[in-house]
Amino acid sequence: xxxxxxxxxxxxxxxxxxxxxxxxxxxxxxxxxxxxxxxxxxxxxxxxxxxxxxxxxxxxxxxxxxxxxxxxxxxxxxxxxxxxxxxxxxxxxxxxxxxxxxxxxxxxxxxxxxxxxxxxxxxxxxxxxxxxxxxxxxxxxxxxxxxxxxxxxxxxxxxxxxxxxxxxxxxxxxxxxxxxxxxxxxxxxxxxxxxxxxxxxxxxxxx
Amino acid sequence: xxxxxxxxxxxxxxxxxxxxxxxxxxxxxxxxxxxxxxxxxxxxxxxxxxxxxxxxxxxxxxxxx
Numbered sequence: 001x002x003x004x005x006x007x008x009x010x011x012x013x014x015x016x017x018x019x020x021x022x023x024x025x026x027x028x029x030x031x032x033x034x035x036x037x038x039x040x041x042x043x044x045x046x047x048x049x050x051x052x053x054x055x056x057x058x059x060x061x062x063x064x065x066x067x068x069x070x071x072x073x074x075x076x077x078x079x080x081x082x083x084x085x086x087x088x089x090x091x092x093x094x095x096x097x098x099x100x101x102x103x104x105x106x107x108x109x110x111x112x113x114x115x116x117x118x119x120x121x122x123x124x125x126x127x128x129x130x131x132x133x134x135x136x137x138x139x140x141x142x143x144x145x146x147x148x149x150x151x152x153x154x155x156x157x158x159x160x161x162x163x164x165x166x167x168x169x170x171x172x173x174x175x176x177x178x179x180x181x182x183x184x185x186x187x188x189x190x191x192x193x194x195x196x197x198x199x200x201x202x203x204x205x206x207x
Numbered sequence: 208x209x210x211x212x213x214x215x216x217x218x219x220x221x222x223x224x225x226x227x228x229x230x231x232x233x234x235x236x237x238x239x240x241x242x243x244x245x246x247x248x249x250x251x252x253x254x255x256x257x258x259x260x261x262x263x264x265x266x267x268x269x270x271x272x
Contacts, residue, residue: 032264044265045236052231054270 012050012060014040020061062120070127072098077131084139085194089201091135096205117168125162127153136192146193148179157188165206181206219257222247227268235265 006014016203018039022031031054033044040047051057076094080087132154139145147153164180172180185199225247229238241259244251260265 033269043236044262045234048230048265048269049236052227052269 007036008050011042011046015047015050015057016064017163019057020064021198023058023061027052029062029068059119059206066120066123066127069124073128076110077134084142084144087138087196088135088199091131092202092205117149121162121166125158128158132158144194144198147191153191157191160187222249222254222257222264223268226264229272230265230268 015036018036019031022035022039026035027147033047033054036047051060051177067106076098077087077091079094080090082090120202129151133150136145136150136154140147140150149203161184165177167177181203185202186196188194188199188202189196222243226238226243229242229246235243238261240251240254241263243264244254258267
């Protein structure tokens with residue numbers, strides 16, 4: 001077998017790519033070291049050298065997906081135009097149309113992966129908050145929102161909405177879920193000091 | 208067959224733990240079956256009751272955690 005010498009960063013990245021595809025194709029549980037080895041034609045010892053557990057590799061995959069997600073979200077935000085509220089609506093709706101990595105999400109919903117699931121949720125909130133904060137700051141300049149801490153408010157409502165609507169965390173019935181969703185617009189409006197009804201567009205996202 | 212729990216270092220769990228420690232400190236490629244048996248103070252037979260090969264053991268060490 002020809003030994004290809006690669007830069008460590010390149011090798012690491014290659015392993016993450018292969019694992020990402022394998023996790024999506026076969027599921028995390030069914031992916032073995034042998035699968036990664038065959039896909040990349042590298043020794044198991046090499047894989048072990050970079051990631052000494054499958055879970056560590058999954059975290060790297062999650063980080064990679066989160067970074068990709070950030071790039072997509074930034075792109076969506078740049079395409080929005082108008083007042084802060086108009087941009088808010090365009091951004092939220094465009095974001096909701098993005099399909100997640102379904103298989104990974106499904107996998108994250110298994111009880112054994114609760115810790116990992118939290119890790120991914122937390123990372124998502126952290127990367128999205130500055131994008132929402134930008135819109136909140138614009139709204140403050142326009143005089144339609146009032147807040148001294150846009151970033152923290154963004155984190156607060158993202159955490160609240162994403163956590164409370166996560167069916168992997170809360171196995172709500174449809175009626176229970178709808179009650180929570182129905183309350184979101186007013187909660188966000190009060191948080192940001194926005195006028196009543198201005199965030200009703202949030203309901204469209206969940207319908 | 209279930210491994211005998213009262214054999215020193217012979218339980219499956221203990222093999223995995225010790226192997227992880229060895230792989231982490233010296234790397235998988237630098238760890239031989241002999242190193243592992245010596246560290247656990249067990250014979251090859253006890254190892255083979257639990258695992259087919261070092262390769263299979265590595266797969267288990269890597270996946271379980």
